Amino acid sequence: MGWLSKIFKGSSHRISEGQYHEKYRDDGVWNEPSNSLDTLSEYENDDIDHAIALSLSEEEQKRAKAIENASTLEEDELLARALQESLNADSPPRENGHAYQPVPFLFSSGFRICAGCNTEIGHGRFLSCMDAYWHPECFRCHACNQPISDYEFSMSGNYPYHKSCYKELYHPKCDVCKQFIPTNMNGLIEYRAHPFWMQKYCPSHEMDGTPRCCSCERMEPRDIKYVTLDDGRKLCLECLDSAIMDTNECQPLYLDIQEFYEGLNMKIEQQVPLLLVERQALNEAMEGEKNGHHHLPETRGLCLSEEQTVSTILRRPRIGAGNKIMNMITEPYRLTRRCEVTAILILYGLPRLLTGSILAHEMMHAWLRLKGYRSLSQEVEEGICQVLAHMWLDSEIISGSGSNVASTSSSSSASTSSKKGSRSQFERKLGDFFKHQIESDTSPAYGDGFRAGNQAVLRYGLRPTLDHIKLTGTFPC
Template sequence: MGAVWHPECFCCNACKRPITDYEFSMQGNQPYHKSCYKELYHPRCDVCKQFIPTNSFGLIEYRAHPFWLQKYCPSHEHDGTPRCCSCERMEPREAQYISLDDGRKLCLECLDSAIMDTNECHPLHLDILEFYEGLNMKVKQQIPLLLVERQALNVAMEGEKNGIHHHLPETRGLCLSEEQTVSTILRRPIFGFGNRVVEMMTEPYKLIRRCEVTAILVLYGLPRLLTGSILAHEMMHAWLRLNGYSTLRPEVEEGICQVLAHMWLDSEIFSGSGSHIASSSSSSSSSTSSKKGTRSQFERKLGDFFKHQIESDTSAAYGDGFRVGNEAVLRYGLRQTLDHIKLTGSFPY
């Protein structure tokens, strides 16, 4: 510091008490007790709220979520700390996430807009259909939409004869083409002690093949924006099948489906009239917007996160397919891109 101090004048810049220890810390030209400095400047874990420990080299080492920037001790990646199945944030020690009956965890912020049963999803289903109609891509067949548990989704996937491409740790949505019986969630589950599901009412639903698509299944318990993006993705699979598109390569079919999911999220986040960004009916738009209510700041942030997931996906089919497909749509427009896909089976360049 280049100065001489009276012992009683050499004080900590934080607590203002004299520093009598042989070792102290500096921030700029200001001295601190080591304990005061640590309290002020040493990062704390957002999960356990403790000081993040130093590694074997004496350096502070932590992990951070790439979108939410939640900082946490490296040990939490291996100690069973739950993550929200929607936003992927780790469960802080002072919070208690909701435990769904299939083992998934849901944070309270995501629970706030979560869709829990098939009836709750009906308005969103209509919203997606109107979104497609606004793009001049009306889905002319009535396709059942069912919210299901993870196990029912996995069973339905095994019952499909057509190849299904997926890369996430779990499948969240399916567009079915085979006749089978699916267990759907009839009523919103009831949560009891410990934020756990204590009552879940389901019923079997027999799928009958009247066209190329028998049903769309979506995993229950996800926020409205995530449920909607999954539904927009699966609806594009249905639209392709119903409009005579031949079997496409995974990167083309999944890519264009991700483009539609991304477009729907865009319309929900940035349009004052919700998903009716593509619709010319202002009265219809304002009516739907009022039904949705004002979106919370967290829900808008959540929508940005779901877009980020699509944009940063590293898989060949979903990630690379989306980026090539999105570039084609931005350059040539959606209709010309779809016409080119139908003619050649690939994206235009």
């Protein structure tokens, strides 16, 4: 099954980078020249000329001083601008390799409106960014609501963020190591994702030995340890919750699927032994089977027609130190040939729904052999078996309570009812995943065969499709 690769720049959100600059102005104030004269009634007329001359002299001195102050202020502003531009030229801000030049210095005229508080900014410090003006304390991060005092900031939509706050919100984290997914050599964030669970993880985890659950195929997070089965397979704790671990535990499920077949008018008359086995025993039995098709590289079920001695799991093992399976008890089981099918073997340690779908598949192999369907191509036989597995999963998911909709019988064991009654939300999701696996299989026999068989069943029905297969060895078009 192929994995999806995702590459994007910074985030799936639209990102832009910006800078802001604080504007300074000295609060220099000077007095306006006075244009009023004191009352002169107490002066003699001959002193009026002297008073006017003195007033004009003082006025000229004030004007000269004002010009001198303005010149000094202009020099201070030019010096401040030169200093700021010098600092910017030494270390311009950068993001993804692009340098942002500072905005030219602006000085408040006293009539600018702050975009944050909608009040007049007045003289003094202010910021010019995002096509607006701000009091320094009003330009705040949309995430933490604290003022942004850094030289650079990030944006999502029309909202500014501290670069650290933006990263925490929008930069993807690895579901395995819980760290920010690093950028590649081109500065782009690259990660892997499971096509069904959408679990995101660093590409390096595909090569560092991080295990996957043998059932749901999710990668093992660093803070959660999977159970290790005796054959080296890893099982997550959620899949372990409904896992079937020995032959006796599987019998109620076997009866449930037999009822499912009876509800489809496809009762299997012969009693076919069902055995839960380890991987090694399954592989050995597969090598001794002359006929039959196998889904490599991992075979999880087998319908036997040859006489063999098979090692079956007698009692459920326990979990010991280090989350490892211990005390596996097995016994040999001698298969004798009473009909075209001698036994059905299922790999132990898989969740109930996966075990059931494998069992429904293998029981279809048994039904075809017992009903005289001979020399079918691998695509047709495996395809129609996958159709029955898919139908059983569908009935389990739709029913909700676990009672299959195809069955005409309402009887079931207490053990089976208990398993079904405790169906969790994850188990229902797991059923959808196993259906997804069947539907998206890329192999010619199991994938293409299923899609051709399912299309025929949906168009013509199951029984007409089976009749056509028996007559022609192909699916109806």
